[in-house]
Amino acid sequence: MTTNLSYWEKDVYVNNLDVVIVGIGFVGLWTALALKNKHPKLKILMVDQGVVPTGASTKNAGFACFGSITEQLENLKTLGEEKTLEFVKNRYQGIETIKKTFNPKQIDYFNYGGYEIILNDHSQNRNWLQEVTTINSLLSQVLPLKNTYQLKNSKIKQFGFKNVNQLVFTPSEGQLHSGKLLLALKNKVENLGVLCLQNISVDHVVSKRQAVDLCLKNGGILKAAHVVICTNAFTKSLFPKIDVIPARGQILLTEPIPNLKLKGCFHAEAGYYYFRNLDNRILLGGARHKSFTSETTTTIETTTFIQNDLKKFLYDIIIPDLKFKPKIHQSWAGIMAMGSEKTPLIQEIKPRVYTAVRMSGMGVALAPVVGEKIANMFF
Ligand SMILES: Cc1cc2nc3c(=O)[nH]c(=O)nc-3n(C[C@H](O)[C@H](O)[C@H](O)COP(=O)(O)OP(=O)(O)OC[C@H]3O[C@@H](n4cnc5c(N)ncnc54)[C@H](O)[C@@H]3O)c2cc1C
Incomplete structure (x- = not known):
């Protein structure tokens, strides 16, 4: 990617990128949707190292859940009351967002x-x-x-x-079809103009004053005004010190x-x-x-x-x-x-580079809220 591209390919995929999102899992896709809803004109490119997204989003159990009672009791002990309540609220809201965004039949959502x-x-x-x-x-x-x-x-x-x-x-709580949810989300953001390219692996990230360089494993470079890292379990390969x-x-x-x-x-x-x-x-x-x-x-x-x-x-x-x-x-x-804490790592890790990672095994319900939080952090 980015080497030996035609004028047209560069124009469509590479030039003047406002945001590149690394990772086409649930978090990357909900982030793209939240950004597009807020700023329809943004040029957003999503990339993923897998031919299909290859982490957790299409490998999971499809529970749309906000926590069992023993999890709440444990969270109260380890996180305290405020964080426990915030955690439950976010996951509950995430499930509501999924239900509002998609017809239950589209994603096999069942409220059992x-x-x-x-x-x-x-x-x-x-x-x-x-x-x-x-x-x-x-x-x-x-x-x-x-x-x-x-x-x-x-x-x-x-x-x-x-x-x-x-x-x-x-x-x-409900259950859903994770493959259908991922596909529905991807179709939705692509219909809003988000570009998705798969089989593109990011090697490292260089943050500069005006832009960010994403250096790819094949030797190419993608330049963007902002980058959001949604690589969840694989984030240490990009930021070795991160608590993931x-x-x-x-x-x-x-x-x-x-x-x-x-x-x-x-x-x-x-x-x-x-x-x-x-x-x-x-x-x-x-x-x-x-x-x-x-x-x-x-x-x-x-x-x-x-x-x-x-x-x-x-x-x-x-x-x-x-x-x-x-x-x-x-x-x-x-x-x-x-990680050492259960809460997601939503932060500006370097100038213009944001992470939305560490879903602690609960990303189905958390991802819509994490996406919103990232979208509210820049622009
Ligand atoms: C077995 C299992 C069962 C689960 N069950 C549930 C459940 O029932 N309910 C629930 O809420 N959660 C569940 N989870 C957790 C949930 O699936 C995750 O929290 C969620 O999918 C995380 O989404 P994500 O987008 O952050 O990460 P991912 O889906 O892992 O996406 C990250 C993407 O980044 C890409 N990537 C990584 N590094 C690079 C790179 N350098 N360059 C380019 N691309 C890169 C990967 O290919 C991947 O597609 C389960 C997880 C597993 C594994």
């Missing part, structure tokens, strides 16, 4: 709700009814909901789970299961396991906590150890009484971005 399953050995003899009441009252400060969480233990038997002590339901730690997430998908009762998005063990219905199959992911060392990587591949752990969770906890063991139809991996 979310559940946290609390396993017998994790219940800690807590008074869950009291925990639910306290958290609901706190969250009502920022959410238009009275009963965000509700105990639904009667459903444990109905779903057929084993070793489960409590089931905490929230009706306001890659975290691989692995998923398996079963073959179709006749009369599958499971419906909704489920979290267990503080979110380290997550599963949902996908058509009439079960999609199950996680188990990173069983091998943090091997899963702290940007290598996009599955491992036997994690896949076996997921299978055990599937057969022992989710469908212990099913008369047959459904086969695993497909497995895959993607890479999330963690």
Whole structure:
């Protein structure tokens, strides 16, 4: 790219770029949409190193969620009340933005709700009814909901789970098709004039007084007035000191299961396991906590150890009484971005260069709000 280009190619793709967004995942695309909505005349180019976006946005589980009850309790301890509430509010708003921007049918959005399953050995003899009441009252400060969480233990038997002590339901979470959402977003921004080029890898970023040079791995240079880095887990290759730690997430998908009762998005063990219905199959992911060392990587591949752990969770906890063991139809991996804090890194890292990274495994709901924040930071 940028070497051996014709006059016309340069004119269309390269000359007079107002903004280059690096990374065509959810964060890059929502940022492009927010910028175009605010400033329709901006010339925006998006680039991605993958032939298809290759990080987390089309590898995830498609939960449009704002956090399980144990996550809220944990956040209160580690982040404090103000940040916990801000976090929940942003994710709730993000889900609302997705629903306002797209027809549910376009992105297979289903409002089946979310559940946290609390396993017998994790219940800690807590008074869950009291925990639910306290958290609901706190969250009502920022959410238009009275009963965000509700105990639904009667459903444990109905779903057929084993070793489960409590089931905490929230009706306001949904599930979607991440591939369809990404495509719909990309079509939307392209219709607004945003240019998208794939298979372009940025090697390093040089910020100058009037512009920013994006030096590409193939030796070319792209010049822009502003640059937004939306490379999430891969950001350390551009800014080695940034507080971003890659975290691989692995998923398996079963073959179709006749009369599958499971419906909704489920979290267990503080979110380290997550599963949902996908058509009439079960999609199950996680188990990173069983091998943090091997899963702290940007290598996009599955491992036997994690896949076996997921299978055990599937057969022992989710469908212990099913008369047959459904086969695993497909497995895959993607890479999330963690750090010493859970909150996204939205900052001007160098003059005219912004980062919108570190979604802590929650980018589906967070990305629309992160995009808005970036768009409000410049121009
Ligand atoms: C297995 C798994 C399950 C998940 N489940 C959920 C879920 O159910 N709900 C939820 O909210 N979140 C979930 N997440 C997290 C969510 O998918 C991410 O938070 C979100 O997709 C991050 O979006 P992003 O745009 O920041 O990053 P990405 O989607 O990773 O996009 C970054 C892009 O940058 C590109 N790139 C990187 N470096 C360069 C470079 N040097 N030059 C050019 N391009 C570059 C990459 O190719 C990539 O396409 C999950 C993640 C995984 C891996």
